[in-house]
Amino acid sequence: MTGRRFAEIRAQGRGALVGYLPVGYPDVPISLAAMRALTGEGDAPGVDLVEIGMPYSDPVMDGATIQKAGTRALQRGVRTADVFAAVGAVAATGTPAVVMIYWNLVERYGADAFARDLKNAGGAGLITPDLTPDEAQEWFEASDAHGLDRIFLVSPSSTDDRLARTVSSCRGWVYATSLMGVTGTRTQTSSLAPALVRRIRTLDPEAMVGVGLGVSNGAQAREVAEFADAVIVGSALLNPLLTADDAGRPEDLSGLRTVVADLAAGVRSGTSLASQGLSGS
Amino acid sequence: MPAVSLPDATGHFDRFGGKFVPEALYAALQQLEEAFVAANADPAFKTELDELLADYTGRPSPVTEARRFSEHAGGATILLKREDLNHTGSHKINNVLGQALLTRRMGKTRVIAETGAGQHGVATATAAALFGLECRVYMGKVDTERQALNVARMRLLGAEVIAVDSGTQTLKDAMNDAMRDWVASVDNTHYLIGSVAGPHPFPMIVREFQRVISTEARAQVLARYGRLPDAVAACVGGGSNALGIFADFIPDTEVGLYGFEAGGEGVDTGRHAATISAGEVGVLHGMRTFVLQNADGQTSESHSISAGLDYPGVGPEHAWLAKTGRASYEPITDSEAMDAFRLLTETEGIMPAIESAHAVAGALKLGRRLTEQGVEKPLILVNLSGRGDKDVDTAIEWFHVDTHGDSSTGAAQ
Ligand SMILES: Cc1ncc(COP(=O)(O)O)c(C=O)c1O
DSSP states (O other): OHHHHHHHHHHTTSOEEEEEEETTSSOHHHHHHHHHHHTOOTTOOOOSEEEEEOOOSOOTTOOHHHHHHHHHHHHTTOOTTHHHHHHHHHHTTTOOEEEEOOHHHHHHHOHHHHHHHHHHTTOOEEEOTTOOGGGOHHHHHHHHHTTOEEEOEEOTTOOHHHHHHHHHHOBSOEEEEOSSSOSSBOSSOOSSHHHHHHHHHHHOTTOOEEEESBOOSHHHHHHHHTTSSEEEEOHHHHHHHHHHHHTTOTTOOHHHHHHHHHHHHHHHHSOOTGGGTOSOO | OOOOOOSOTTSEETTEEOOOSOGGGHHHHHHHHHHHHHHHTOHHHHHHHHHHIIIIIOOSOOEEEOHHHHTTTTTOEEEEEEGGGSGGGBTHHHHHHHHHHHHHHTTOOEEEEEESSSHHHHHHHHHHHHHTOEEEEEEEHHHHHHTHHHHHHHHHTTOEEEEEOSTTSSHHHHHHHHHHHHHHHTTTEEEOOOSSOSSTTHHHHHHHHHTHHHHHHHHHHHHHHSSOOSEEEEEESSSHHHHHHHGGGTTOTTSEEEEEEEEETOGGGTOOBOHHHHOEEEEETTEEEEEOBOTTSOBOOOOOSSGGGOOSOOOHHHHHHHHHTSEEEEEEEHHHHHHHHHHHHHHHSOOBOHHHHHHHHHHHHHHHHHHHTTOSSOEEEEEEOBBSGGGHHHHHHHHTBOOOTTOOSSBOO
16 A cells, blocks of 8 residues: 555655654654654645654664664653554554564564554554564464555665565565665765665566665755655654754754755655656556 | 584574564575585584684583582582683683684674673684684673673774663673674674574574584593483573583483573562573564563563673573473572682682573582482583683672782681
8 A cells, every 4th residue: 555655656756755753752742743743734745654663672773863762762661552643643644654663562462463453543564674574474464464564674685586585575665775784864875775776676667665774865865766766764854853852842843844844855856767767667 | 513403494493593683684694504504514614613622722621520519519419511711711712713714714804793791702802813803892881891801801802892882781782783783794794693592593503613512521421420411501691501511412311401590689579681481482683582571572671690691582492492391491599699609619719700600509409409309419510601700800899808918818708
């Protein structure tokens, strides 16, 4: 379902924007307000898909920014079940939501129960940073039973065999990590990403591909949107929330709104290769 | 090396183990497994490793009968497998030398490692010096403070030591940071994991490089006593010294295998690291195993006086050995371990690492229990995984040792 949304946006001649924020930071109510702010308010454009992160004690795919927010969120008492409230809040805006979560939390909740509650809250699917198709039997079953998207990650280091298997295991879209590294903003976009997206498209011309890791501003989002279906941004959105929290104004979302506006303008300013029919579909 | 029956081809010990890692690491895990399999089939590799173990590490390590100490063990005879006498002071070097050779075979020039007590970090920094590899060691900030001597040793050996201040600032967080480094550096870097933990193939590889402990010890005990021990005991952090001394005894079903976990201030206080005794099945650091975790699956903070056992997970093969009943796991509290540390030091002149003191304490209890159960003169083989030099500061504090020159007695207790 999120894949269809990306395709519609591509047909409009631009790349989709995916915005990540963790639930529970700076606290649960403000994080929900921040996610609503991501979706755009009034006439202001926002993200096309919200990626709701669930804080975890051992987030091996995350860099310092997301770790810091996650640690504080856990200290302030965020629980797995808060994810469903966040999903509901985003879904109510009409913008779809997926959840990004480390596997132990899902397993602990029960894969099927998690899928059921995610679906009931209006969620569209799951991104699993430390679960690959190799270990995902339970998740295949639960996501099939509840009609949820399964978004697995691929990497520049993925072999052709693994790439083929992962792409065919995904439903919705494929999360291409643009570089060898963890989350966090970078000053330059990755040179490895275009080749990875090309490899995916060669395997499956219909695959929808989101590219994430390291995108920090509208200009970079524009660059990525020229070769991918979607641009995923996380740390750059979180930074203004950390700044506001540190300044004693955790409820201040103005910095976040500025970053969202820049990113949303970025994906709208390019000439998407996809819209010119060069993406292979 | 003997045929390896488990893990299966996908790295599982029944339901335990596996590979729960970001896709970015798959290629490296595959490369490592291939390099290991190829090395195992290459006699030149085995020759080179055996030479290093003999000429550099000082293997075989002896088995010492602890006569005076055994008087406290209820009639049992306690045998110590002296991994404390290895170069760098613990069993960790066995695995490190093997993986350092694999690093070279893979054409990588940099190694990273996590360390708790610092023993694995010191061993890795040592091998890096020997092989001319770049080396970075991640160590929880709390652990850098309680094992400052080892931080200095690593730095003198030319390694970069990163004090990890995320999360609980102990071993598990050091492992997280090492994984993050590896995701970004996998092209030229080998992550030299120090225990039988993490994603496949690490639990298998580390076990095979530590197997030498039981291969030697089994032959040494047979030669000297004409029979196998009744029980084999080891401390369990991630579980590498324990699997090292268990491995060759696993088919000897008449030999009891006992793992002693860090009971900290007592399992009922919640301040402990007794993962198998008190944890639940979950996923941590790339493996399905027992994990100390809360109702949501967030990893709990572990506690132990010994940094090397202060880990909320455990190697998946131990989870499997526990489930099948082949091995038994019990907690030993901080104070039981420190009492054993003192007793072994005073009766044998052997100062164990506090980690190893957990195994020594466990063997004392086991000796009394086996005797009560009617086993005649039980023979208990204990893996003395390391020496206590690094722990002298902790012992000074614990026992209020008088460190002033004008005192005639060792302790004020
Ligand atoms: C002497 C010694 N024994 C045991 C351990 C625990 O590790 P493992 O359970 O992998 O043997 C350590 C770890 O630092 C150690 O230094």
